[in-house]
Amino acid sequence: MELQLQHLSKHYGTKYAVHDVSTTLSPGVYGLLGANGAGKTTLMRMLCGVLAPTFGRICLDGQSIEKLGEDYYAHLGYMPQDFGFYPDFTAREFMRYMAAVKGLDKKEVKDRTEELLKLVNLHHVADKKIKFFSGGMKQRLGIAQAELNSPDILILDEPTAGLDPKERVRFRNLISDFAKEKIVILSTHIVSDVSYIADTILMMKDGTFLLQEPMAAVTDCIRGKVWELLVSDREAAEYSSRFSVVNLHHENGKVRLRMIHETIPAADAITVQPSLEDLFLYYFGEEAGTERSESGYVSKI
Amino acid sequence: MLVKYEFLKILRKKSTRIVMAVSLLVTAFLFGLPILQFQTYHQEGVIKGFEGINYEKEQTAKYAVSLTDTYITEAIREVQQLFDNPDYVGYDGHERFLIENAYWDNIAPKEALLGMIAKNFANPNESVGYNSLPELDISEGVNFYRARQEKIEKLLNASSNGMSEKQKTYWQNMNSKVDEPFQYGYYKGWEVIISSFELLTFALFAVCIVIAPVFSGEYQAGTDAVILSAKYGKTKLTTAKIIASYLFGVLAFTLHVIIALGLPLAAFGFEGWDLPLQIANTTIPYPLTFLQAALIQLSVVYLVLSALIGLTLLLSAKMKSPYLVLTVLAPVLFIPLFLSPNGTTGVYNLTLFLLPYRATVPELGNYISYQFGGIVFDAFTMRAILYAVLTMIMLPIARIGFKKHQVSA
Numbered sequence: 001m002e003l004q005l006q007h008l009s010k011h012y013g014t015k016y017a018v019h020d021v022s023t024t025l026s027p028g029v030y031g032l033l034g035a036n037g038a039g040k041t042t043l044m045r046m047l048c049g050v051l052a053p054t055f056g057r058i059c060l061d062g063q064s065i066e067k068l069g070e071d072y073y074a075h076l077g078y079m080p081q082d083f084g085f086y087p088d089f090t091a092r093e094f095m096r097y098m099a100a101v102k103g104l105d106k107k108e109v110k111d112r113t114e115e116l117l118k119l120v121n122l123h124h125v126a127d128k129k130i131k132f133f134s135g136g137m138k139q140r141l142g143i144a145q146a147e148l149n150s151p152d153i154l155i156l157d158e159p160t161a162g163l164d165p166k167e168r169v170r171f172r173n174l175i176s177d178f179a180k181e182k183i184v185i186l187s188t189h190i191v192s193d194v195s196y197i198a199d200t201i202l203m204m205k206d207g208t209f210l211l212q213e214p215m216a217a218v219t220d221c222i223r224g225k226v227w228e229l230l231v232s233d234r235e236a237a238e239y240s241s242r243f244s245v246v247n248l249h250h251e252n253g254k255v256r257l258r259m260i261h262e263t264i265p266a267a268d269a270i271t272v273q274p275s276l277e278d279l280f281l282y283y284f285g286e287e288a289g290t291e292r293s294e295s296g297y298v299s300k301i
Numbered sequence: 302m303l304v305k306y307e308f309l310k311i312l313r314k315k316s317t318r319i320v321m322a323v324s325l326l327v328t329a330f331l332f333g334l335p336i337l338q339f340q341t342y343h344q345e346g347v348i349k350g351f352e353g354i355n356y357e358k359e360q361t362a363k364y365a366v367s368l369t370d371t372y373i374t375e376a377i378r379e380v381q382q383l384f385d386n387p388d389y390v391g392y393d394g395h396e397r398f399l400i401e402n403a404y405w406d407n408i409a410p411k412e413a414l415l416g417m418i419a420k421n422f423a424n425p426n427e428s429v430g431y432n433s434l435p436e437l438d439i440s441e442g443v444n445f446y447r448a449r450q451e452k453i454e455k456l457l458n459a460s461s462n463g464m465s466e467k468q469k470t471y472w473q474n475m476n477s478k479v480d481e482p483f484q485y486g487y488y489k490g491w492e493v494i495i496s497s498f499e500l501l502t503f504a505l506f507a508v509c510i511v512i513a514p515v516f517s518g519e520y521q522a523g524t525d526a527v528i529l530s531a532k533y534g535k536t537k538l539t540t541a542k543i544i545a546s547y548l549f550g551v552l553a554f555t556l557h558v559i560i561a562l563g564l565p566l567a568a569f570g571f572e573g574w575d576l577p578l579q580i581a582n583t584t585i586p587y588p589l590t591f592l593q594a595a596l597i598q599l600s601v602v603y604l605v606l607s608a609l610i611g612l613t614l615l616l617s618a619k620m621k622s623p624y625l626v627l628t629v630l631a632p633v634l635f636i637p638l639f640l641s642p643n644g645t646t647g648v649y650n651l652t653l654f655l656l657p658y659r660a661t662v663p664e665l666g667n668y669i670s671y672q673f674g675g676i677v678f679d680a681f682t683m684r685a686i687l688y689a690v691l692t693m694i695m696l697p698i699a700r701i702g703f704k705k706h707q708v709s710a
Contacts, residue, residue, distance in 0.1 A: 048530040050708040070532050078530040080708075084522030088313035097306040103532040106302070145527065 001075075001152055002026050003047070003183055007056035010042050010207075017042040019207040020056070027152075029179050031194025031215070032187040033276075034204035035284045040187040041081060043204070044157050047185065048078045060153075074103065077151030079142045081158040081187075087131035091122050091141055094130060095148065102149040116144040120174065136167045143171070147178050154184045160193050172196055195276040203283060210283055219274040226278045227259045227269040239265065246281050303533070303541035304548070307515075311549045317511045321553060324507030325560060331500040332561045335493045336568040344405040354569055358487050360410040365486035368580075373418055374442045377434050380415060383407055384435040398432050414485055421583040422448050425456045446481050449583045456584060456668060463646045468670045471677040478588040485580050488573025491591035492581060493565040498598055499661045502634060504557035505606055509613045509630050511553065512546045513623035516614065516703050521622050526708045535704040542703075543614060543696060550610045551603075558599065582666045587679075597681055598663045604688035605660050609634075611695035618702030634658060645669050660684045 003025040010018040018039040034040045045051035047058060049065055049072065058065045065072040086094060095113040104112060117123040120140035130138065143159060156175065160168045168190070175186065176197050185202075188194055194201065201218045203211040211218070226246075231239060236255040239245060243265050247258035258272070259265055260282050311317055341353040348356050366372055383389050389403030399408055408415065408431055415431035422437055423429040437443065453476055456462065457469045464472075519525045528534040574592035578585045587594060612633070616626040637656040644650050645667050653659055654669050669680040678686065 045526065045708050048526065050526050050529045050706075052707060070536060073530060073532045073534065076530055078527060080523070080526040082523060083527050084524045086310060086313075086522075086524065088315075089310075093306070093309075097303075098527070098531065100302040100306060101528055101531040101533050101538050103537075149532070 001183065002061055003153060004059040004062070005047075005056070006059065008043070008046060008053050008058065009055040010039075010046060010051065011054040016054075016207050018046065018053075021207070021209055022056075023202070023209065023212060025183050025185070027181050027183055028199040029175070029184040029186060029197050030200045030202050031198030032185055032202045032204065033189070033191065033194065033280060034187075034210075036189070038204040039207040040204055041157055042207075044078075044080075044155050044185065044187060047153075048076060048080075048155055049073065070103075074149065075152045077146035077149060077154045079146040079156045079159055081161065083142060085130040085133075085138060085141070088129060090127045090129055091117060091133070092126040094141065095145060098145040099148050104149060112148060116147055119177075120144045121170075136163050139163055139167070139171070140174075143174060143178075152182050154178060154182050156184070156186045158188055159186065160188060160190055168193060191277045191280045201276070201279075203280075205283060215276075219276060219279050222260065222274045222279055222282050224271055225260055225262055225282070226272050226274040227261060227265055228272050229257045229259065229266055229269040230254050231257060231266075244281065244285070246278055303538055304544045307538075307541045307545035308548055311511060311515070311545060314511075314514075320507050320510050321556075324504055325557060327503050328500070328557045328560050329564065331503070332493075332497060332564045335497070336564065339568075343409065344402075351568065354489070357489065358570060358572070361413070361487035361489075364411045364414050365484075368418075368445065368483045368485050370443055370445050370482075373445045374439050376411075376415065376418065377437055377439050377443060379407065380431060380434045381437075381439070384432075396432055397435075417580060417583060418445070421445060421452065423452075425452060425459065425584070449579075450476075453584055453586070461644060462668065464668070464670070465672055467675060468672055468677050471670060471679070472586050472668055475586045475588065475679070479579060479586070480577065480588065483577050483580050483583075484575075486573055486576050487570070488576050488580065488591055490566045490569030490571065491573050491576075491595060493569060494562055494595055495581075495591065495598065495663055495665070497561070497565075498602060498663060499658060501554075501557065501561060501602055501661055502638075502658050504554055504561075505602075505609055505657065505661075506631070506634050507557075508550045508553050508606065509609055509634075510627060512550060512610060512613050513617055513626040513630070515542050515546050516617040516699070516706075517620050517623050517626055518617075520706065525706060529706065529708065539700050539703050543699065546610055546614055547607070550606060554603070554606050562595075578665060585666045586668065587665060587681075594663065594665065598661075601681055601684050601688070602661050604685050604692070605657050608688040608691040608695065609657060611692045611699065614699040615695045615702060618699045618706065654680055655684060655687055660688070 005021055005023050008018055008021040009016060021043065032040050032043070042051065046053050060068060060072055060075065089097065092113060095117060096109055099109040099113060114123065117126050120143060122137060122140055122144065125133070125137070130141070133141065139159060143156065146154060146156065159175070160171050163171060172193055175184065178184070179197070186194055186198065195215070198215050200214055201211065202209055229239070230251070231254065233255060236248065236257060239257055239259065240248070243259045243261050245257050245259050249256040259269070260278055337350070339353050340347050340349045341357045342348070343356065383399055383403050384397065386403070389399050389401070391398050391400040398404070412431060415434065419429045419431055419433045423433065457464055457472055514521070519528060528538060531538070575590050578587060578589055578591060578594050589597065613626060613630060616629055617623065620626050634657055637653060637658040640653055642650045642653050651669070651671060654664060664680050671678045671683045
C-alpha cells in the first residue's frame with residue numbers, strides 16, 4: 001500500500017499553508033514535526049479528505065482519493081487536534097456511533113467497541129457521559145475511535161498534547177501497538193514522543209518538507225555540531241547570549257551547557273551524540289522556543 | 302442505526318428540552334387564550350369560561366337547521382316584526398336595535414346566524430348586523446343563494462381585485478361546487494382553530510432552533526473532521542442527519558398541533574366538523590367543511606414546516622454556527638408578521654401571502670389566486686406546490702453543503 005502526495009498545495013489567497021509537497025508513504029510510523037503554523041494540520045486535513053488541496057492530489061495506490069471516496073475513507077483513521085465530542089453521549093455510545101459512521105458491521109460493533117475501550121482503559125467508565133471526562137480520557141477515546149475500523153492509514157494530529165508524562169508514555173505504547181503494517185502519521189511538537197516510535201521523520205517548515213529521513217539517520221546532518229561544556233554560572237550566561245543553548249543543567253556549583261554550533265564554541269567543549277530535539281531546534285530556532293518548554297528543555301534560543 | 306444516533310443527538314441536548322418546553326407552553330397559552338377569554342352574554346349578564354361555552358353551545362344547537370330560502374325568509378320576517386313594535390326598539394343616534402326581552406329572547410341566541418344572513422345581502426366589505434334585516438324586501442320571499450352568488454360576482458368584478466377572466470372562471474367553478482342549502486350549527490371550536498393557525502409560527506421557529514445545529518453544530522464543536530473522514534461521513538450520515546431532523550421536526554411539531562387543536566376542541570367541542578365553511582362567511586369559495594379546511598390548511602403548514610427544516614439544514618450546512626443560522630431564519634419567519642397586505646393582487650401582496658408566516662393563515666374568503674399562463678392556482682395549492690418544491694431544492698443543496706464542507710481552523 002502506498003499513499004502518494006503529488007505537488008500538494010493549499011493556498012489561502014496569496015498565502016500558502018502547504019506548498020508543493022510531494023512524497024510517497026508506505027507502511028511505517030512517520031513523525032511529522034514542525035513549529036506551529038508550519039502546515040502540519042493543513043497537510044493532515046488534506047490527507048484525511050476534509051480539506052481540498054488548491055493544487056495537486058493525493059492517491060492511494062495510484063487512485064485519487066477523491067475518486068475512491070468511501071473506499072478511501074474505509075482505510076482511514078483520524079484523530080484531529082482538539083476535536084470535539086458529543087458531551088451528552090457516553091463513551092460507549094460515542095464509539096458505537098462512530099462505528100456506525102465508519103460502516104462497521106452490526107455484529108462487529110459491540111465487540112470492537114468493548115475491545116478498544118478496554119485497550120485504552122476506559123471500559124470502567126464506558127457508560128459515563130463524555131462531558132465528565134478529563135482531557136486525557138478524551139484523548140484516549142479519540143485514539144480508540146480512530147482505530148475502530150482497524151485502518152491501514154492512521155493519522156494522529158497532536159495526540160499527546162495536554163497529557164501528563166505518564167499518559168504520554170501510555171499513549172506512545174498504544175500507538176506502537178496500532179502501528180503494525182500501517183501508515184501512521186503522527187504530528188506533534190513534543191519531539192521526544194516521535195523519537196521513540198517513528199520510523200521516519202518528516203520535518204515541515206513554511207508549508208514544505210524540510211527533511212524526510214529515516215529515524216536512524218535523521219540527526220546525521222548535525223553530527224559534530226552539538227556540544228557540551230561545563231562552565232561557571234557567570235560563563236553560562238555569557239554562552240547563552242552568544243550560542244544556541246538547548247539545555248542547561250546545574251552540577252555541583254557548575255553548569256553543563258548543551259549547544260548547537262557549526263564549529264567548536266570553546267576549547268574544552270566536547271561533541272556529543274545529536275538528538276532529535278537538537279535537530280528540531282537546529283531547524284526551527286526561535287520559532288520552536290515555546291514548544292521546547294513542554295519537552296522539558298530550558299530554552300535560551 | 303445512524304438515524305437513531307442522530308435523533309439521540311438532537312434529543313439529548315439540554316437546549317432541545319428547554320426550547321421544546323417553552324414552545325409547548327407558549328402554544329398551550331396562545332391556543333388556550335380563546336378558552337380563558339371566552340365570554341358570552343345572557344339577560345343576567347356575562348357568562349365566562351366553560352359555563353359560557355356550554356350556554357352558547359345549547360343556544361346554537363336550537364338553530365342547527367338547513368338554511369333554506371323559506372327558513373331564512375321566515376327568520377328575517379320575525380326580526381322585521383320585532384322592529385315594527387316601537388316598544389322593542391332602541392336608537393343610539395346611529396342605528397336602531399332591539400332591546401330587553403325582544404333582544405334576549407329572539408335575537409341573542411341566534412345573533413351569529415342572523416348576522417351571517419344580513420351580511421349575505423349586504424355589499425362586499427360592508428359591515429352589517431341583524432339590525433339591517435328590516436331593510437330587506439321579503440314580500441316575495443328571499444333568494445339567499447342568488448344573493449350570495451351576486452355578492453361573489455361583485456367581489457370578483459371589483460376593479461380593486463384586478464382579476465383576469467381565467468381567475469374569475471376559476472373561482473366561479475369552485476363556487477359552483479358549494480352545496481346548497483347550507484346546514485347551520487355550532488362550530489366555535491373549528492372557528493377558533495381556523496383563525497389561529499398563524500400562532501403555530503412559534504412552534505415552527507422552535508423546531509428550527511432545535512435543528513439549527515444539525516450540521517453547523519458539528520463545525521462549531523469540532524467534530525466535523527472526524528465524521529467527515531469516516532467512511533459514511535459524506536454519504537449515509539448526511540442522509541441520516543436529514544431523516545433525523547425531519548423525524549424530530551414532524552414529531553415535535555405534531556405535539557404542538559395536538560395541543561393547538563386539542564385544547565379548543567376539548568373546550569369548545571368537536572361539533573361543526575361537518576358543517577360548510579360558508580356558514581362563517583357566505584362568500585368563501587371553497588366547497589369544504591370546517592374539518593376539511595382545517596386538515597388542508599394543516600397539510601400546507603406541514604409543507605411550510607418541511608421547507609423550513611430544509612432551509613434550516615441548508616443554512617446549517619453552510620454556516621459555521623447555529624446562531625448564524627437563526628439570524629437568517631428569524632427574519633424570514635417574523636418580518637412578514639409586520640407586513641400587511643393592501644389587497645389580494647399585485648406582486649407585493651401575492652409574494653406576502655406566500656411567505657411562511659402568511660402561509661399559515663388560510664385566507665379562506667380572500668380569493669387569492671396565482672396565474673401562470675392559462676393555469677390558475679388558489680392560495681392553498683400554490684403554497685403547497687411552492688413549499689414542496691422548496692423542500693426538494695433545499696435538501697440536495699444542504700447535502701452538498703455538508704459534503705463539500707472544508708475543515709479549517
